[in-house]
Amino acid sequence: MGTKKKILAGALKLFNEGNTQAATTNHIAAALGMSPGNLHYHYKNREAIILRLYEEMQAQTELEPQERPDSIEALHAHMSHLAHVYWTYRFFHRELLFLLSRDPELKARYIRDNLAHRGRIVLVLAGLVDNGYLQVPYDNVLEHLADTTLLATQFWIPFLETLGDPLDEYHLEGMFQHVQGAMRPYLTPKGLKALAEISA
Amino acid sequence: MGTKKKILAGALKLFNEGNTQAATTNHIAAALGMSPGNLHYHYKNREAIILRLYEEMQAQTELEPQERPDSIEALHAHMSHLAHVYWTYRFFHRELLFLLSRDPELKARYIRDNLAHRGRIVLVLAGLVDNGYLQVPYDNVLEHLADTTLLATQFWIPFLETLGDPLDEYHLEGMFQHVQGAMRPYLTPKGLKALAEISA
Amino acid sequence: MGTKKKILAGALKLFNEGNTQAATTNHIAAALGMSPGNLHYHYKNREAIILRLYEEMQAQTELEPQERPDSIEALHAHMSHLAHVYWTYRFFHRELLFLLSRDPELKARYIRDNLAHRGRIVLVLAGLVDNGYLQVPYDNVLEHLADTTLLATQFWIPFLETLGDPLDEYHLEGMFQHVQGAMRPYLTPKGLKALAEISA
Amino acid sequence: MGTKKKILAGALKLFNEGNTQAATTNHIAAALGMSPGNLHYHYKNREAIILRLYEEMQAQTELEPQERPDSIEALHAHMSHLAHVYWTYRFFHRELLFLLSRDPELKARYIRDNLAHRGRIVLVLAGLVDNGYLQVPYDNVLEHLADTTLLATQFWIPFLETLGDPLDEYHLEGMFQHVQGAMRPYLTPKGLKALAEISA
DNA sequence: CATGAATGAGGGTTCATTCAT
DNA sequence: GATGAATGAACCCTCATTCAT
Secondary structure, eight states: OHHHHHHHHHHHHHHHHTTTTTHHHHHHHTTTOOOOOHHHHSSSSSHHHHHHHHHHHHHHHHHOOGGGOSSSSHHHHHHHHHHHHHHHTHHHHHHHHHHHHHOOOHHHHHHHHHHHHHHHHHHHHHHHHHHBBBBOOOOOHHHHHHHHHHHHHHHHHHHHHHTTTTOOOGHHHHOOOHHHHGGGGBOOOOHHHHHHHHHH | OHHHHHHHHHHHHHHHHHHTTTTTTHHHHHHHHHHHHHHHHHSSSSSHHHHHHHHHHHHHOOOOOGGOOOHHHHHHHHHHHHHHHHTHOOOOOOOOEEEEHHHHHHHHHHHHHHHHHHHHHHHHHHHHHTTTTTTOSTTHHHHHHHHHHHHHHHHHHHHHTTTTOOOOOOGGHHHHHHHHHGGGGGBOHHHHHHHHHHHO | OOOHHHHHHHHHHHHHHSSSTTSOOOHHOOOOOTHHHHHHHHSEEEEHHHHHHHHHHHHHHHGGGGGGGOSHHHHHHHHHHHHHHHHHHHHHHTTTHHHHOOHHHHHHHHHHHHHHHHHHHHHHHHHHHTSSBOOOOOOHHHHHHHHHHHHHHHHHHHHHTTOOOOOOOGHHHHHHHHHHHHHGGGHHHHHHHHHHHOOO | OOEEEEEEHHHHHHHSOTTTTTTOOOHHHHHHHOOHHHHHOOOSSHHHHHHHHHHHHHHHOOOOGGGGGSHHHHOOOOOHHHHHHHHTEEEEEEEHHHHHOOHHHHHHHHHHHHHHHHHHHHHHHHHHHHTTSOOOSTTTTHHHHHHHHHHHHHHHHHHHHHHTTOOOGGGHHHHHHHHHHHHHHGBBBHHHHHHHHHHH
């Protein structure tokens, strides 16, 4: 039904503008010119809306195994995509831990997805090594780069907000630049060349 | 007065255990065997309690200029201290953006403090370069390391939580290890030696 | 909706019996066998109820220009009507200044309405002169009579209460008698005759 | 004790500025730099303060029998004095009926005093007749003038406020002018002359 | 006399949720 | 599917009042 979609869109807008607690179900319904009863007919409660929004966001970040970025360029493209998606649902990472603490189901799901995400990041990095973009002279480098990447994807938007930066989608480019900064010492000449082409 | 301290301690405990929204002023008062009226006699509202807890935390992280870490060892010591303090007030970074969105005064204060913090991080890194621990072969490295450090200090605890790690103070050592991982390619032999001694 | 009306009626009853402060929104709801939530669903707060009651009262006192009393008899009829309306909403003038001090919007509205009321009183008195009921031998008589009328309409009920009179609708006849007492020296024979017929 | 007086003065100031409900005992104490406990040591509660302020005001309006105004000039002087006193305690008539509804003791006292006041007004008016200032051609004139006077003394300040007039002590002169307006048709030449001299 | 921490009932209000229509 | 009135528990907070010091 279109109504279900409209509710998600309206809630997302309010969540992004303020915070999830300020946007009560009645507010959301009112903003959509809809009765509170109808909203609850479609979604049991606000948590259900948030969970659904998370699923939507999550669905847009998933990759088929064969789509896994296997080059610097592809990684950049993927992270740009990710930044765009996370920006669209920016309320989510903004309140991440708060939301998880209020909904055990969401928490379990998120942790599962996040661990899987981390696993994929390691695979992608290993692929970059295999493809001659990266060179890891000692242990734990891949682990470190994976942590950096995960931290950046999860918290870059909150990070920018805590610096008081005027925040818009454009600034999210920094998310990739940060990851690139961490990879740089380990880039092969091929990797450096690829990076230079992206920046150009 | 002792009561003011007791309220802060009781609120901190509840905030860390659950979340700030779940710990209503009445809950806090009840947990302390105190009347709601008395709690409000000492603190205007929950925001005032949170603000005060932030100030306490902040006060414990501040450094006199002459105390600024000027060696890898000192940096490690300082970050351990920081991790300890942030662990004590872990609710704060857990809900960071949510809390800032609910209290404009806290937000302004936090951003100001955070920018100052970033400035100090850059100074410390520059000091490490001057003292022969670090060597920066190209531009932006210091910027990158500062971002890494700031991200880690602010979000390492949330980061661990999103991985489902059983969380305790001990695990916070990872915060420094992450920063160290970022610095490693830029360490001089002197820097590497210092690091090896810390790890031993 | 009927509920909105019921709330106004219930609130009016309690306000008239005691005072507006004693009749809390919860009291009103309880007296109507209604949940507090429902009362606030219909009226934002007590001020909104009071404002609405004022508007109701005010609406019942307004006159179309062509209905303006142009004879002593018509004036009497109008003042009887006024006394009846003000009696119905007697809490309002009882707490008049208190209520105005608590609600700036109501205050602005009341003053505007009151000045308009005064203007109409002057017009009515001038009409009585034109129609040969009144004769004004020197200046300021109309002004004086207008003040008297306004004072009487606003404060006659409070005035009676401060004399400890057992108060009921019947006693409000005094409101017109007071105004008539002020007009008497200026009545023409025609005016006196009209008055005599009213009293008979 | 000086403290008792200071409390009355502080309360009076706050009452006049806003309204009695807004000025809580804690506010009054705070405004005086005094502890709430101390305030309650001197006055059981806010009602006691209000009652005491009423007594003060009342005491300043009372006349020894031999001081009773027996001329237009003396009446004018007395009403100017009254206006000054009522202005000083203007919160009282502003909230008159509200205050009476909250304190049965005050109510009983006020009604008693008010009836006595009315009695004295009638005596004064009768004295003016005896002394050749006034002439009453028909019955009830004295009653009417007494009502007018009482209404004016009690409600002139509230009356001015409901017209939105900028209110200060100076404007209270209108209180006497209103009474004079009512007496005018009944003044003898001697009375008119006295009045003319006052106005000059 | 004076302090000020402490009480606790109750204030207005919010809001997720239900349910008859 | 949709409405919107209704519920009621809970929220934050106020304030007259008490009382140990």
